[in-house]
Amino acid sequence: MFARQALRSVKAAAGPRYFSSSAINNKNVAVLGAAGGIGQPLSLLLKNDPLVTSLRLYDIRLAPGVAADVSHVNTPAVTTGYKADELEKALEGAEIVVIPAGVPRKPGMTRDDLFNTNASIVRDLAKAAAKVSPKAHLLIISNPVNSTVPIVAEVFKKAGVYDPKKLFGVTTLDVTRASTFLSGITGNKPADTVVPVVGGHSGVTIVPILSQANGGDAVAKGENYDKLVHRIQFGGDEVVKAKDGAGSATLSMAYAAAVFTNSLLKALNGEKGIKECAYVDSPLYKDQGVDFFATPITLGSEGVAEVNPIGPVSAEEEKLLEAAIPELAKNIKKGVEWVQANP
Numbered sequence: 001m002f003a004r005q006a007l008r009s010v011k012a013a014a015g016p017r018y019f020s021s022s023a024i025n026n027k028n029v030a031v032l033g034a035a036g037g038i039g040q041p042l043s044l045l046l047k048n049d050p051l052v053t054s055l056r057l058y059d060i061r062l063a064p065g066v067a068a069d070v071s072h073v074n075t076p077a078v079t080t081g082y083k084a085d086e087l088e089k090a091l092e093g094a095e096i097v098v099i100p101a102g103v104p105r106k107p108g109m110t111r112d113d114l115f116n117t118n119a120s121i122v123r124d125l126a127k128a129a130a131k132v133s134p135k136a137h138l139l140i141i142s143n144p145v146n147s148t149v150p151i152v153a154e155v156f157k158k159a160g161v162y163d164p165k166k167l168f169g170v171t172t173l174d175v176t177r178a179s180t181f182l183s184g185i186t187g188n189k190p191a192d193t194v195v196p197v198v199g200g201h202s203g204v205t206i207v208p209i210l211s212q213a214n215g216g217d218a219v220a221k222g223e224n225y226d227k228l229v230h231r232i233q234f235g236g237d238e239v240v241k242a243k244d245g246a247g248s249a250t251l252s253m254a255y256a257a258a259v260f261t262n263s264l265l266k267a268l269n270g271e272k273g274i275k276e277c278a279y280v281d282s283p284l285y286k287d288q289g290v291d292f293f294a295t296p297i298t299l300g301s302e303g304v305a306e307v308n309p310i311g312p313v314s315a316e317e318e319k320l321l322e323a324a325i326p327e328l329a330k331n332i333k334k335g336v337e338w339v340q341a342n343p
Ligand SMILES: NC(=O)C1=CN([C@@H]2O[C@H](COP(=O)(O)OP(=O)(O)OC[C@H]3O[C@@H](n4cnc5c(N)ncnc54)[C@H](O)[C@@H]3O)[C@@H](O)[C@H]2O)C=CC1
Pocket: 032, 033, 034, 035, 036, 037, 038, 039, 058, 059, 060, 061, 100, 101, 102, 103, 104, 105, 114, 118, 121, 124, 125, 140, 141, 142, 143, 144, 145, 170, 171, 172, 173, 174, 201, 247, 248, 249, 250, 253
């Protein structure tokens, strides 16, 4: 039963999607880091989402230019750019704050190598959000996600405004990649190939549950299984290597973040049964020091409505989970301890 539940949970995240909905309510979305490699295409995709009525683009450089450009697209979202000293203004009234601000990897780096630079960027943006838009849903893209999400949680706890239902590490790209790579092997449509991806967002913490996917039995174990799991876990490295020093995934990430944002907007507007995978405050492995864990979640009008169970897993997947948990615990502890020492 759980397998079917988990499968349904990410069905919506698998296939290519355009954005539409019949119910249009006012929705104010802010993007922090809007002029970057992810920020620019993400801003365009959000401008194209009919559920966004106000789009507020902030960056320490170039955001007014990006906003002027995007604002000419003839969709309803009123688009405004905010300069470096206008962060608080950008956050006024925001219901969703998407954060792709921070440096990306270069070849040879791990996501954790970004910690020293990105931790303080994310902390400062979170502080402003906790002050100006404490009830907003926060969608964290900046790496290392395994640690930046706990940093945001600590900032919000310190400000007395933490709501675990409203904080998300965006892991939709892992689900997107898993669907693409598996369907490439099976020949099934990507839209019919739904792979729940649980755990976190780096290397061995990315755990695809191929046993629950349509066509997953084609690569259930052995060398092909190992290769596919490795490709999903290290898909980010593939892009970093191909970009050859010019950064990491931006376009596919913008797509994935726009998909997740659209799902959240639908849920906030009262649509039922909206499900995605995301890295959230989760009860599943708290007893092992893992306060945040990605699983299929059900979205509702308050954000996370339900953290769904992983469901049955194969012996191989059990081993992947065993490898993921201690690494995740370490990443989470690092974020929490850092922000407690550097409030
Ligand atoms: N969660 C995920 O699946 C993925 C996460 N990422 C991460 O997303 C982040 C951004 O990647 P890119 O867009 O490629 O980098 P980028 O360098 O192209 O853009 C980052 C933007 O952030 C801005 N920025 C820096 N400090 C800021 C601050 N304090 N306030 C507002 N804006 C600020 C920069 O001016 C720049 O425009 C990186 O940390 C990267 O590792 C990338 C791909 C996938």
